[in-house]
Every structure is written in C-alpha cells, then in structure tokens.
Amino acid sequence: MLMFGNGTVLTFDQNSTVIEDGGVVIEGEEIIEVGKTAKLKEKYPQAEFKNVKGKVIMPGMINTHMHLYSTFARGMDLKADTPPQDFVDILEKLWWRLDQILNEKDIYYSALFALLDGIKKGTTTIFDHHASYGQIDGSLDIIADAVKETGLRANLSYEVSDRHGVEEAEKALDENERFIKKLARKDPYLGGTIGLHASFTLGDKILGKVASLSEQLQTPVHIHTAEGWADVADSQQKGFTGVVDRLNKYNIWRKDSLAIHGVHLQEGELDILKRNQINLIHNPESNMGNAVGTAPIKEALAQKLTVGLGTDGYTTDMFESINVANLLQSHEQSHPSVGGEEAFQMAFINNQKIAQNYFSPQLGVLEPGAAADLIVVDYQSPTPIKTDNAFGHILMGVNGGLVDSTIVGGRILMENREVKVLDDERIYWKCQEQARDFWQRF
Ligand SMILES: [Zn+2]
Numbered sequence: 001m002l003m004f005g006n007g008t009v010l011t012f013d014q015n016s017t018v019i020e021d022g023g024v025v026i027e028g029e030e031i032i033e034v035g036k037t038a039k040l041k042e043k044y045p046q047a048e049f050k051n052v053k054g055k056v057i058m059p060g061m062i063n064t065h066m067h068l069y070s071t072f073a074r075g076m077d078l079k080a081d082t083p084p085q086d087f088v089d090i091l092e093k094l095w096w097r098l099d100q101i102l103n104e105k106d107i108y109y110s111a112l113f114a115l116l117d118g119i120k121k122g123t124t125t126i127f128d129h130h131a132s133y134g135q136i137d138g139s140l141d142i143i144a145d146a147v148k149e150t151g152l153r154a155n156l157s158y159e160v161s162d163r164h165g166v167e168e169a170e171k172a173l174d175e176n177e178r179f180i181k182k183l184a185r186k187d188p189y190l191g192g193t194i195g196l197h198a199s200f201t202l203g204d205k206i207l208g209k210v211a212s213l214s215e216q217l218q219t220p221v222h223i224h225t226a227e228g229w230a231d232v233a234d235s236q237q238k239g240f241t242g243v244v245d246r247l248n249k250y251n252i253w254r255k256d257s258l259a260i261h262g263v264h265l266q267e268g269e270l271d272i273l274k275r276n277q278i279n280l281i282h283n284p285e286s287n288m289g290n291a292v293g294t295a296p297i298k299e300a301l302a303q304k305l306t307v308g309l310g311t312d313g314y315t316t317d318m319f320e321s322i323n324v325a326n327l328l329q330s331h332e333q334s335h336p337s338v339g340g341e342e343a344f345q346m347a348f349i350n351n352q353k354i355a356q357n358y359f360s361p362q363l364g365v366l367e368p369g370a371a372a373d374l375i376v377v378d379y380q381s382p383t384p385i386k387t388d389n390a391f392g393h394i395l396m397g398v399n400g401g402l403v404d405s406t407i408v409g410g411r412i413l414m415e416n417r418e419v420k421v422l423d424d425e426r427i428y429w430k431c432q433e434q435a436r437d438f439w440q441r442f
Pocket of ligand 1: 065066067129224260312
C-alpha cells in the first residue's frame with residue numbers, strides 16, 4: 001500500500017474537486033481512497049508514505065492521437081530541393097519517405113524515446129498510430145515491447161494505406177489483424193485498434209476489406225479524417241460530399257472509432273459522426289504547423305460530439321496541446337472567452353470518456369476504484385487553487401516540464417524527476433546513435 005500525501009489534489013472527477021492538504025491511497029493497481037492527508041494517515045498507518053510537500057497531485061494525462069515513430073524526424077535534413085509547400089508536400093517529402101526507411105531498431109528506439117518523454121511530461125496513456133512500410137510485419141510487437149518496458153498504457157494501430165501500393169496496404173491490414181488477435185485476452189495496459197492512414201490514400205478495395213475486418217474483430221478504426229483539403233477533394237472527385245461521407249458509405253464508422261482532425265468537415269458530416277458515436281480528436285499544434293486550417297471544435301462540442309485532444313507526434317506534452325487548443329480557439333473565434341472551456345472538456349472529460357471505451361480500468365480521474373495512474377507536479381502557485389479555478393492554473397501555469405513523479409497502475413515510473421523503470425541516459429545515448437544511422441539512410 002502506497003500513499004502520496006501533503007499535496008493539493010486535483011481529482012478531475014465529476015465535480016473537479018480540489019483537496020488542500022490532500023492525498024491519494026493506492027493498493028495494488030488501484031486507487032482506494034482520496035481525501036485529507038491527516039485522515040488518510042490515521043486510517044492507513046501501514047501505507048508507505050510519500051510526502052509531496054505541497055505539490056499538485058492529479059491524474060496522468062491521456063493522449064488520444066500520437067505517432068511514436070516520428071521521433072527521428074526532429075531536426076532532420078529533408079534533402080529536398082525546395083522546402084515543403086503544402087500539407088501533401090510534407091507527407092511526400094518527409095513522412096512517406098521516413099516510413100519506408102524505419103527498420104526494427106529505428107522503430108524500437110523511436111518508440112522508447114517518445115514513451116520515456118511521456119513519462120517525463122506526465123502522459124500515462126497513449127493512442128498510437130504507427131507506420132513503417134519498410135518493416136510492416138511484427139512492427140506493432142516492437143512498439144508493444146517498448147510500451148511494456150516503460151510501464152505506460154497504450155493502444156496501438158498500424159496505419160493502412162495504398163500509398164506504397166495495394167500489396168503493402170494488405171500487409172498493413174494483416175499486421176493490425178495479427179496484433180489485435182494476439183491481444184485477444186484483455187490486457188489493462190495494451191490494446192489494439194485498426195489503423196488507417198486517410199481516405200485519400202485508401203482505394204475502394206482495401207476499404208471493403210477494412211470494413212469486414214472491423215466487423216469480424218468488432219474493433220473500431222483510428223483514421224486521419226479531412227485533415228487537409230486534398231483529402232476532401234479526393235472524396236468529392238469520387239462523388240461524395242466529403243471524407244466522412246465516403247467512409248460512411250464503406251461502413252468504416254464503427255462505434256467508438258477515432259476520427260482524427262476533422263478540419264474540413266462538410267455539411268452533414270458532424271451529424272454522421274455523432275450518429276455513429278465516433279470520437280473526433282483535435283490536434284491544434286499539428287494543424288497550425290501543417291497550415292491545414294482550424295477544426296470546428298466549438299460546433300462539434302455544441303452538437304454533443306465527443307471531441308478529444310491529442311498531439312499528433314508534434315509534442316509528447318499534453319499540457320502544451322491544452323494550452324494551444326485554448327489559444328487557437330480564442331484566436332479563430334475572435335473571442336477571448338472561447339477556448340478554455342473547450343480545452344478543459346477535451347482534455348479532462350472527453351479523453352477520459354474515450355479511454356474508457358478502450359481500457360478496462362477507469363482512467364484520467366482520482367477516485368476510489370480508478371486506476372492508480374497519477375502524476376505529481378512541482379507547481380508553485382502564486383494564488384489559491386480552488387475547485388472553480390483549477391483548470392485556470394493548468395492553463396496558465398503548468399507544463400510537462402514541471403512533472404516530478406509519474407505513477408501508472410500503482411507502479412512508480414518516475415520519482416523526483418528520476419526515471420525508475422529504465423536507464424534513461426543509456427537510452428538517450430542509444431537513440432542518438434540510432435538516429436545518426438537513420439539519417440544517413442534517409
Ligand atoms: Zn496523425
């Protein structure tokens with residue numbers, strides 16, 4: 001039994017309760033009680049006590065869209081005559097070249113680095129979307145091994161695409177199938193979903209196969225949806241209203257699927273997503289960086305769609321994504337009061353709800369019975385932290401760099417900034433070595 005106490009506890013339960021001088025008691029993989037430290041100490045004298053000395057204790061963050069394989073792109077020379085001119089140019093000059101070169105070791109170290117960074121920035125659950133067309137078969141196992149080594153929770157998928165040929169797309173679909181079947185027994189730390197790149201790189205034939213596999217395995221899909229205008233133009237050329245409409249006609253929208261981005265949704269498409277109980281995942285930094293536009297977050301939330309928040313490989317820090325989500329909506333709507341509430345809802349209500357469809361223990365909340373996934377944040381506040389302003393503190397004062405300790409399933413992965421589960425210095429050194437090798441092959 002373990003107790004983190006003498007902290008300011010942000011529960012992010014239904015009432016978003018803040019407990020001053022609070023603590024959390026953990027038994028095994030679960031939280032058994034949350035309350036005032038003094039009372040908890042009295043009730044559980046046998047618990048090993050961790051004094052957080054006034055720091056913030058809150059649930060670990062959930063990232064609902066990530067690309068662990070993107071790690072080695074950081075600072076890389078694209079070796080192109082001209083820099084990318086638009087979104088499709090970025091895909092062709094960078095991502096679709098990079099995914100063909102990744103080998104087993106590249107996949108492993110890319111994933112391990114990003115996962116380790118997740119521990120350091122307070123992300124405890126990650127929904128990953130993987131591509132490595134030079135090494136398809138077994139690639140999800142390599143990532144799963146890295147996930148297991150770090151102790152985090154992850155849902156993995158391989159992005160099926162015709163972009164390197166129909167045969168490769170089929171192999172990619174097989175990789176999803178193989179991995180999901182292998183995971184048949186529910187693992188509270190690891191899950192699998194059918195990954196699809198995007199409508200505009202998926203032909204009719206493969207979409208038909210995806211729909212039947214999804215039906216057969218009763219597994220939702222994870223797909224980039226109307227991220228750039230090229231995706232919409234492709235669907236419209238094929239006679240559909242837009243991307244969501246095309247995928248709907250192919251029965252791709254199984255309940256709980258993850259539709260990523262939704263920047264260019266067409267008339268009636270929010271409604272299709274809502275009817276099929278699809279989660280829309282917003283990635284504000286990525287959308288701004290790729291200059292694809294702004295997703296209609298306010299409208300989607302107004303239609304009661306479950307809109308979650310991810311990072312799209314742009315960063316591993318969910319606090320950064322929260323911050324930018326707020327700013328982007330204020331800017332886009334030309335209204336200073338728009339954005340905060342939406343960012344809160346995406347990060348702390350909807351990501352939690354989405355994770356519940358994929359993982360058996362309750363995640364993203366500090367309450368009895370929930371998974372013991374929590375972080376301690378070294379946030380020294382100049383002002384009081386109360387139930388009605390807790391999110392304001394996160395928005396204006398917290399970033400991943402302040403995360404001091406990370407606990408998943410009751411296991412301490414990092415304590416006082418020291419990673420406990422892995423030799424992080426050795427991994428950084430190995431990553432650098434592997435990245436140099438990879439860059440030479442790019
Ligand atoms: Zn993505």
